[in-house]
Amino acid sequence: MEEYSFCSDKVIICHTTYDKFGRLKMAKQTVMRSVRISRELDNVLRRDAENRGISFSALVSEIFTKYAEWDRLANKFGVVTQSRSSFRGMWEIVGKEKAVSMGKEGGSRAATEVAQFWFKRLNTRSFFKLIELFAKYTKSFEYEVESRDEREYMITVHHDINETYSIFLKNWFESAIQIFVGATPSTKVSLNSIVVTFRESHP
Numbered sequence: 001m002e003e004y005s006f007c008s009d010k011v012i013i014c015h016t017t018y019d020k021f022g023r024l025k026m027a028k029q030t031v032m033r034s035v036r037i038s039r040e041l042d043n044v045l046r047r048d049a050e051n052r053g054i055s056f057s058a059l060v061s062e063i064f065t066k067y068a069e070w071d072r073l074a075n076k077f078g079v080v081t082q083s084r085s086s087f088r089g090m091w092e093i094v095g096k097e098k099a100v101s102m103g104k105e106g107g108s109r110a111a112t113e114v115a116q117f118w119f120k121r122l123n124t125r126s127f128f129k130l131i132e133l134f135a136k137y138t139k140s141f142e143y144e145v146e147s148r149d150e151r152e153y154m155i156t157v158h159h160d161i162n163e164t165y166s167i168f169l170k171n172w173f174e175s176a177i178q179i180f181v182g183a184t185p186s187t188k189v190s191l192n193s194i195v196v197t198f199r200e201s202h203p
Helices: 039-052 056-077 084-093 096-119 124-138 163-180
Strands: 011-015 028-032 142-147 152-158 186-190 193-199
Touching (some): 039 056, 056 096, 084 163, 096 124, 096 163, 124 163, 163 186
Antiparallel strands (some): 142 152, 152 193, 186 193
Protein backbone atom coordinates (compact mmCIF):
# COMPACT_ATOMS: atom_id res chain seq x y z
CA MET A 1 0.00 0.00 0.00
CA GLU A 2 1.30 3.43 -0.90
CA GLU A 3 2.37 5.62 2.01
CA TYR A 4 2.20 9.38 1.97
CA SER A 5 2.88 12.12 4.47
CA PHE A 6 2.08 15.78 4.91
CA CYS A 7 4.79 18.39 4.59
CA SER A 8 4.91 21.99 5.67
CA ASP A 9 7.05 23.32 2.81
CA LYS A 10 6.68 23.38 -0.93
CA VAL A 11 9.05 21.04 -2.74
CA ILE A 12 9.78 21.32 -6.46
CA ILE A 13 10.55 18.00 -8.14
CA CYS A 14 11.81 17.93 -11.71
CA HIS A 15 11.06 14.89 -13.89
CA THR A 16 13.06 14.16 -17.04
CA THR A 17 10.99 12.46 -19.75
CA TYR A 18 11.55 11.30 -23.32
CA ASP A 19 9.26 11.06 -26.34
CA LYS A 20 8.64 7.87 -28.34
CA PHE A 21 11.74 8.55 -30.42
CA GLY A 22 13.96 8.79 -27.35
CA ARG A 23 14.40 12.54 -27.63
CA LEU A 24 14.64 14.57 -24.45
CA LYS A 25 11.44 16.46 -23.67
CA MET A 26 11.01 19.55 -21.56
CA ALA A 27 11.13 18.66 -17.87
CA LYS A 28 7.88 18.75 -15.97
CA GLN A 29 7.92 20.29 -12.54
CA THR A 30 5.67 19.02 -9.79
CA VAL A 31 4.85 20.71 -6.50
CA MET A 32 4.32 18.90 -3.23
CA ARG A 33 1.52 20.47 -1.17
CA SER A 34 0.28 19.82 2.33
CA VAL A 35 -3.47 19.19 2.52
CA ARG A 36 -5.88 17.99 5.16
CA ILE A 37 -8.86 15.79 4.25
CA SER A 38 -11.42 13.87 6.26
CA ARG A 39 -10.88 10.20 7.07
CA GLU A 40 -14.01 9.33 5.10
CA LEU A 41 -12.74 11.11 2.00
CA ASP A 42 -9.33 9.50 2.37
CA ASN A 43 -10.95 6.05 2.49
CA VAL A 44 -13.02 6.75 -0.61
CA LEU A 45 -10.02 7.99 -2.61
CA ARG A 46 -7.78 5.11 -1.53
CA ARG A 47 -10.45 2.52 -2.34
CA ASP A 48 -11.18 4.02 -5.77
CA ALA A 49 -7.48 4.28 -6.60
CA GLU A 50 -6.98 0.64 -5.65
CA ASN A 51 -10.01 -0.48 -7.69
CA ARG A 52 -8.68 1.36 -10.75
CA GLY A 53 -5.16 0.07 -10.29
CA ILE A 54 -3.57 3.49 -9.95
CA SER A 55 -1.76 5.23 -7.12
CA PHE A 56 -3.44 7.55 -4.64
CA SER A 57 -1.31 10.42 -5.95
CA ALA A 58 -2.29 9.68 -9.56
CA LEU A 59 -5.98 9.79 -8.66
CA VAL A 60 -5.64 13.05 -6.74
CA SER A 61 -3.66 14.58 -9.63
CA GLU A 62 -6.41 13.48 -12.04
CA ILE A 63 -9.05 15.16 -9.86
CA PHE A 64 -7.04 18.38 -9.63
CA THR A 65 -6.42 18.36 -13.38
CA LYS A 66 -10.12 18.02 -14.14
CA TYR A 67 -10.87 20.94 -11.83
CA ALA A 68 -8.20 23.12 -13.46
CA GLU A 69 -9.04 22.18 -17.05
CA TRP A 70 -12.81 21.93 -16.82
CA ASP A 71 -14.82 22.32 -13.60
CA ARG A 72 -13.74 25.82 -12.57
CA LEU A 73 -14.44 27.14 -16.05
CA ALA A 74 -17.49 25.06 -16.98
CA ASN A 75 -19.23 26.20 -13.82
CA LYS A 76 -18.93 29.81 -14.93
CA PHE A 77 -20.86 29.00 -18.12
CA GLY A 78 -23.54 26.87 -16.51
CA VAL A 79 -22.51 23.63 -18.21
CA VAL A 80 -25.00 20.89 -17.25
CA THR A 81 -24.01 17.26 -16.75
CA GLN A 82 -26.36 14.69 -18.26
CA SER A 83 -26.49 10.92 -18.18
CA ARG A 84 -25.89 9.27 -21.55
CA SER A 85 -29.44 7.93 -21.64
CA SER A 86 -31.00 11.36 -21.06
CA PHE A 87 -28.62 12.95 -23.58
CA ARG A 88 -29.60 10.38 -26.19
CA GLY A 89 -33.28 10.85 -25.34
CA MET A 90 -32.98 14.60 -25.91
CA TRP A 91 -31.62 14.08 -29.42
CA GLU A 92 -34.38 11.61 -30.23
CA ILE A 93 -36.97 14.39 -29.96
CA VAL A 94 -34.96 17.25 -31.50
CA GLY A 95 -35.84 17.75 -35.17
CA LYS A 96 -33.18 18.04 -37.86
CA GLU A 97 -34.04 21.66 -38.60
CA LYS A 98 -33.63 22.55 -34.93
CA ALA A 99 -30.34 20.62 -34.84
CA VAL A 100 -29.02 22.86 -37.62
CA SER A 101 -29.85 26.08 -35.78
CA MET A 102 -28.54 24.72 -32.46
CA GLY A 103 -25.28 23.70 -34.11
CA LYS A 104 -24.74 27.05 -35.79
CA GLU A 105 -25.55 28.92 -32.59
CA GLY A 106 -23.32 26.71 -30.47
CA GLY A 107 -20.37 26.87 -32.84
CA SER A 108 -20.56 30.56 -33.66
CA ARG A 109 -21.48 32.09 -30.30
CA ALA A 110 -21.24 29.72 -27.35
CA ALA A 111 -17.97 28.07 -28.42
CA THR A 112 -16.27 31.39 -29.15
CA GLU A 113 -17.38 32.90 -25.84
CA VAL A 114 -15.98 29.92 -23.95
CA ALA A 115 -12.70 29.95 -25.91
CA GLN A 116 -12.23 33.70 -25.48
CA PHE A 117 -12.63 33.26 -21.73
CA TRP A 118 -10.42 30.18 -21.45
CA PHE A 119 -7.69 30.84 -24.02
CA LYS A 120 -7.97 34.62 -24.66
CA ARG A 121 -7.72 34.13 -28.43
CA LEU A 122 -9.39 32.42 -31.36
CA ASN A 123 -7.14 30.40 -33.65
CA THR A 124 -6.53 26.85 -34.81
CA ARG A 125 -4.72 25.91 -31.63
CA SER A 126 -7.49 27.14 -29.33
CA PHE A 127 -10.08 25.40 -31.51
CA PHE A 128 -8.36 22.04 -31.12
CA LYS A 129 -7.87 22.61 -27.41
CA LEU A 130 -11.56 23.39 -27.05
CA ILE A 131 -12.74 20.20 -28.76
CA GLU A 132 -10.16 18.22 -26.79
CA LEU A 133 -11.65 19.42 -23.50
CA PHE A 134 -15.24 18.90 -24.64
CA ALA A 135 -14.52 15.37 -25.82
CA LYS A 136 -12.51 14.52 -22.71
CA TYR A 137 -14.95 15.77 -20.09
CA THR A 138 -18.42 15.73 -21.64
CA LYS A 139 -17.79 12.39 -23.39
CA SER A 140 -20.42 13.38 -25.96
CA PHE A 141 -18.13 12.42 -28.84
CA GLU A 142 -14.70 11.04 -29.70
CA TYR A 143 -12.50 12.39 -32.43
CA GLU A 144 -9.31 11.86 -34.40
CA VAL A 145 -7.26 14.46 -36.25
CA GLU A 146 -5.07 13.88 -39.28
CA SER A 147 -2.80 16.57 -40.68
CA ARG A 148 -1.13 16.30 -44.07
CA ASP A 149 1.09 19.36 -44.12
CA GLU A 150 0.40 21.10 -40.78
CA ARG A 151 -2.14 23.37 -42.51
CA GLU A 152 -4.66 20.91 -43.88
CA TYR A 153 -6.67 18.94 -41.33
CA MET A 154 -9.20 16.13 -41.35
CA ILE A 155 -11.25 15.61 -38.17
CA THR A 156 -13.25 12.40 -37.80
CA VAL A 157 -15.86 12.64 -35.05
CA HIS A 158 -17.56 9.52 -33.68
CA HIS A 159 -20.57 9.20 -31.38
CA ASP A 160 -23.33 6.71 -30.51
CA ILE A 161 -26.39 9.00 -30.54
CA ASN A 162 -28.25 9.38 -33.86
CA GLU A 163 -28.22 11.18 -37.21
CA THR A 164 -29.76 14.32 -35.76
CA TYR A 165 -26.78 14.68 -33.43
CA SER A 166 -24.48 14.24 -36.45
CA ILE A 167 -26.29 17.16 -38.10
CA PHE A 168 -25.81 19.25 -34.96
CA LEU A 169 -22.09 18.41 -34.86
CA LYS A 170 -21.69 19.22 -38.57
CA ASN A 171 -23.07 22.72 -38.08
CA TRP A 172 -21.23 23.22 -34.77
CA PHE A 173 -17.85 22.30 -36.26
CA GLU A 174 -18.39 24.25 -39.47
CA SER A 175 -19.46 27.42 -37.64
CA ALA A 176 -16.62 27.19 -35.11
CA ILE A 177 -13.96 26.55 -37.76
CA GLN A 178 -15.12 29.52 -39.82
CA ILE A 179 -14.70 31.80 -36.82
CA PHE A 180 -11.63 30.27 -35.14
CA VAL A 181 -9.62 29.48 -38.29
CA GLY A 182 -11.19 31.66 -40.97
CA ALA A 183 -11.60 28.64 -43.24
CA THR A 184 -14.64 27.12 -44.94
CA PRO A 185 -14.73 23.40 -44.08
CA SER A 186 -16.15 20.50 -46.03
CA THR A 187 -18.17 17.95 -44.07
CA LYS A 188 -19.48 14.44 -44.70
CA VAL A 189 -22.28 13.25 -42.41
CA SER A 190 -23.32 9.71 -41.51
CA LEU A 191 -25.48 8.13 -38.83
CA ASN A 192 -22.86 8.09 -36.08
CA SER A 193 -20.00 10.22 -37.39
CA ILE A 194 -18.92 13.25 -39.34
CA VAL A 195 -15.71 13.92 -41.24
CA VAL A 196 -14.62 17.55 -41.40
CA THR A 197 -11.77 18.78 -43.59
CA PHE A 198 -10.36 22.29 -43.77
CA ARG A 199 -7.22 24.15 -44.69
CA GLU A 200 -5.81 27.13 -42.87
CA SER A 201 -5.72 30.19 -45.06
CA HIS A 202 -2.46 31.41 -43.51
CA PRO A 203 0.64 29.77 -41.99
